[in-house]
Amino acid sequence: GDSVTQMEGPVTLSEEAFLTINCTYTATGYPSLFWYVQYPGEGLQLLLKATKADDKGSNKGFEATYRKETTSFHLEKGSVQVSDSAVYFCALISASGGSYIPTFGRGTSLIVHP
Amino acid sequence: NAGVTQTPKFQVLKTGQSMTLQCAQDMNHNSMYWYRQDPGMGLRLIYYSASEGTTDKGEVPNGYNVSRLNKREFSLRLESAAPSQTSVYFCASTPFTARGTFGLDYGYTFGSGTRLTVV
Numbered sequence: 001g002d003s004v005t006q007m008e009g010p011v012t013l014s015e016e017a018f019l020t021i022n023c024t025y026t027a028t029g030y031p032s033l034f035w036y037v038q039y040p041g042e043g044l045q046l047l048l049k050a051t052k053a054d055d056k057g058s059n060k061g062f063e064a065t066y067r068k069e070t071t072s073f074h075l076e077k078g079s080v081q082v083s084d085s086a087v088y089f090c091a092l093i094s095a096s097g098g099s100y101i102p103t104f105g106r107g108t109s110l111i112v113h114p
Numbered sequence: 115n116a117g118v119t120q121t122p123k124f125q126v127l128k129t130g131q132s133m134t135l136q137c138a139q140d141m142n143h144n145s146m147y148w149y150r151q152d153p154g155m156g157l158r159l160i161y162y163s164a165s166e167g168t169t170d171k172g173e174v175p176n177g178y179n180v181s182r183l184n185k186r187e188f189s190l191r192l193e194s195a196a197p198s199q200t201s202v203y204f205c206a207s208t209p210f211t212a213r214g215t216f217g218l219d220y221g222y223t224f225g226s227g228t229r230l231t232v233v
Contacts, residue, residue, distance in 0.1 A: 034221050043118075043204055043224035044157075089156070093221075101172070102147075102222060106156035
């Protein structure tokens with residue numbers, strides 16, 4: 001079945017540092033890929049997405065590129081802020097079999113210190 | 115505001131008690147989902163409803179039942195709560211349909227969660 005693997009956290013950075021959170025996947029067919037963010041006490045919010053190979057999703061300074069050859073969708077940000085502290089989830093959705101069941105990674109906690 | 119609304123936000127139950135978690139969306143979405151979130155386990159799918167009138171089991175359905183009351187509402191019921199059901203529960207929706215690829219790139223809209231403690 002489909003699966004998503006994320007690097008384990010927490011990831012602890014100082015403000016203005018560069019961020020990378022790794023995400024790799026296995027899936028049948030051609031999945032769409034997503035990053036969600038969960039701030040403390042809240043639900044998940046869609047951060048960015050990419051629907052085909054070599055697409056780059058971007059939002060709020062975050063970027064991720066759909067790499068089919070390495071089955072990866074790593075999240076990056078050039079300069080993190082304290083307000084970026086949250087849990088980040090990588091996810092995929094595949095239409096194989098006509099069933100749209102999303103597959104989520106286990107989440108990576110990001111802590112940014114001033 | 116458009117979105118997914120969950121009630122209640124917090125609940126404490128005694129072992130053996132029953133309760134229903136409510137979820138409603140006003141985006142005319144076709145599919146709705148119930149997840150539970152536990153530390154270190156990520157999100158696990160309990161049940162989902164691909165369209166009004168249909169429901170299917172997810173990864174961890176035992177101890178739960180669901181009802182898709184209409185297109186807007188999807189409730190989750192715990193008939194006899196157990197401490198193992200202590201968790202944060204999230205409802206989500208999407209415009210996906212069972213056929214075709216409409217909405218495949220849309221993603222999901224989540225509610226803000228229900229924090230349930232069973233003692």
